[in-house]
Amino acid sequence: MTKQILVSYVLFYTSMIMAQNKxxxxxxxxxxxxxxxxxxxxxxxxxxxxxxxxxxxxxxxxxxxxxxxxxxxxxxxxxxxxxxxxxxxxxxxxxxxxxxxxxxxxxxxxxxxxxxxxxxxxxxxxxxxxxxxxxxxxxxxxxxxxxxxxxxxxxxxxxxxxxxxxxxxxxxxxxxxxxxxxxxxxxxxxxxxxxxxxxxxxxKTPKLTRKQIEIQPIQANSGWEISSLNFDKKKIESLNTAIANYELKDITSIVVIHDNKLLLEEYFNDADRKTLHNTRSAGKSFASTLMGIAIEEGYIKSENQKLEEFYDLKKYANYQTKKDSIRIKDLLTMSSSFDGSDSDSNSLGNEENMYPTANWVKFALDLPVDKAKANGRQWDYFTAGVVLLGDILDKSVPEGLEKYADKKLFAPLNITSYKWQYTPQNVANTAGGLQMRSLDYAKYAQLYKNNGIWNGKQIVATEWISKTLTHQIQIPKRNNEFYGYLFWNKTILFEGKSYETFYCAGNGGNHFVIFKTLPLVVIITSKAFNKPYGHSQSNKIVQDYILPAVLKN
The missing domain is CATH 2.70.50 (Coagulation Factor XIII; Chain A, domain 1)
Structure with a gap:
């Protein structure tokens, strides 16, 4: 009897295992x-x-x-x-x-x-x-x-x-x-x-030619006065070597402005002066610039205006009164209460959920609010919020966002060669992807270094530049790093000294770096999209090559 029970148990257990593994x-x-x-x-x-x-x-x-x-x-x-x-x-x-x-x-x-x-x-x-x-x-x-x-x-x-x-x-x-x-x-x-x-x-590591290593001469008609700074040329040659032998990957250009003059203009991997670089989310910062100009001209009252002043939010999904009180400033500082996080693939408001939709503005406004978030208190990278800023600008300024940007920003900087991407509603896309020449990105960054002045004319109000390049909010889990108005902030340590920077950043390691206390602006464009080394190698270029070359004395 016991043997029969044991055999039955074994058969039952075996059948259960087989059923589980079917x-x-x-x-x-x-x-x-x-x-x-x-x-x-x-x-x-x-x-x-x-x-x-x-x-x-x-x-x-x-x-x-x-x-x-x-x-x-x-x-x-x-x-x-x-x-x-x-x-x-x-x-x-x-x-x-x-x-x-x-x-x-x-x-x-x-x-x-x-x-x-x-x-x-x-x-x-x-x-x-x-x-x-x-x-x-x-x-x-x-x-x-x-x-x-x-x-x-x-x-x-x-x-x-x-x-x-x-x-x-x-x-x-x-x-x-x-x-x-x-x-x-x-x-x-x-x-x-x-x-x-x-x-x-x-x-087999390929042998490099002298042309690949040597500093590229600055050609005529750059639109910049040429710097005569005596920098460490060996350091830049070692940078070019690292790019040529692919230790630094997918870099397409490096431009360095010193004391408002062009110091370096280098192109790599089939790029040249005419190339329009897709710097991805570095283009978000232009939404901040245009918002500042629109506020100065009175088309928008201030960055403290709330979403309820631009949209009837009750017509959108997941309405709560908390959504009414989201300010332009909260979108500029990535600190709105929307349930949206690009760093969380499971977030409802993740940008990858937005792109397939027919209306990106509706996508953003339909999102619920996160009960754990208080407006203006918690930083969370949120691309859809920058799309809202673009839509607010487009409906508020004369002739729409695209023509306004050309008239008020690009024309004064003599930027004539550029290419927008567009939302499904055919509005210039402030989420990123604005393509320009490297020298024109340098003009844009230098404009901030100049407190909004270009060729003696105030293009962006000094007060707006000051607000933008301010520690508006701490970036979580990053020591001593902050966010301004769609500009990043961090401090670089070099030979025992601290150098604070504000910068635009886009997927792949695209960086426009503005030094606060040095007369220095650095533009790095790259095609290392989604690569794990994109941003880290751009940081390395600035810290290990550009700073040592410029600060050699």
Whole structure:
């Protein structure tokens, strides 16, 4: 009797385990012969070779890894990511499962572990790739054609976290291991190995020419008086070397203004003086400038005006009286009570939720308020709020925002070559993306250094410049960093001295830096969009190269 009970228990327990581990999704049928023969492998290929023509002879044993290359992987599995996750956490409902986990990539160089990353649950695997059903996928690790993939950012993070240090000249063995992971109550549970693969990477640092290293001569007709400052030219040559050999990546221009005169004008990676640079969110600061001009001219009473003076907020979703009292100033300082945070991917007001909508202003005004936020008290980066500032300006100034900006700001600075992006309502987009030449960005930054004066004329009121370049609000979790009116603030330490800066910043490391106590303005444009090194390397350029060169004495 006891034996029968034991056998029944074992059968019951086994059936329960099998029921728990039963696939959640019906996977795509594995019919490709290459796939069948290579299940469990990470294979390497040069570029994107479609699965239907991919052959074992395309698998790479060795690859010359250059500054610009197209190293791809194709992964062959025997199940889908969704089912692997279900095996790890069989009790999680399907709708939660794919928001709790994904794949874990581990990188080894010469059999030494270097880096591990649990990729974000939102990362997908290209067109047609489904985490529920697909059993194979292709992603690029490097790309020379300007593609934008999470996998390339992962590769960059691998290099930033030890990979670059060990990938010295010579031949190295790269191994990649892939496992599923699930985040269960902030505890990571990792599954068994799904796939792995190896390839030899051949690294050869290209020899630089003298032209790549030497300081670029300033051509005629810059529109600036040329500085005669005796700076450390060796330091700038070392900067150019770092950019040329890709230690500093994707930099397109560096302009330095010293004492209102042009000191350096350098272009890289196919850019030149005529290039219109997309500096992303650095363009937000122009909304602040135009708001100051509109207030000075009386089209807007003051930055303390409230949203209720411009919109009938009861017509929008999630109305609360607290929304009425949001001020222009709260939007300028990123401290409104809207439930919006670009740093939180789960935030209702995250900018990525705004862009697909048909009306960005309505998106912003429909947002609820955050009960935990008091207007003007808590900083939280909020792009949709800057869109509201643009809309307020557009409906308040003569002939709309775009013509007003050209007449009141760009024409006085003799900025004639520029390009706006637009909202779905065809209003100039103050959220970012205003493209200009580097020398014209320098004019804009120098205007603030000059307290709003250009060629003897007051373009922006001195009082507005002062309010803008003020510690309006502390930036959380950043020591001694503040925010003004759509300008950032931080202090740079150099050789034991502190130098305070206000600056515009945009995705990729685009920086317009204004030194408070030095006669110095620095413009850095970059295409390192979404790259982990974008902002840090721009900071490095200022601190490790520009300041030592200018302050050599």
């Amino acid at each position: 696939d959640l999704y019906s996977i795509d049928k594995i019919e490709n012969d290459v796939h069948k023969r290579n299940i469990g492998k990470v294979t390497f290929m040069n570029g994107n070779i479609p699965l239907e023509v991919y052959k074992e002879t395309d698998f790479l044993d060795s690859y010359d890894l250059k500054l610009k290359s197209d190293l791809n992987i194709r992964v062959f599995m025997d199940n889908s990511v969704g089912n692997y996750l279900h095996q790890l956490a069989p009790d999680l409902p399907a709708e939660e499962l794919l928001k709790k986990g994904n794949l874990q990539f581990s990188f080894y160089i010469d059999n030494q572990f270097i880096y591990k990353e649990n990729i974000h649950y939102g990362c997908n695997f290209g067109s047609g790739g489904s985490k529920q059903t697909s059993t194979t996928f292709r992603v690029p690790l490097t790309n020379s054609k300007g593609e934008d993939w999470w996998s390339m950012y992962m590769w960059d993070r691998f290099k930033e976290n030890g990979g670059q240090k060990v990938l010295t000249d010579g031949t190295h063995l790269l191994k990649i291991e892939i496992r599923p992971y699930v985040n269960l109550q902030e505890k990571i549970k990792t599954g068994n190995l799904i796939a792995e693969g190896k390839v030899k990477l051949v690294i």
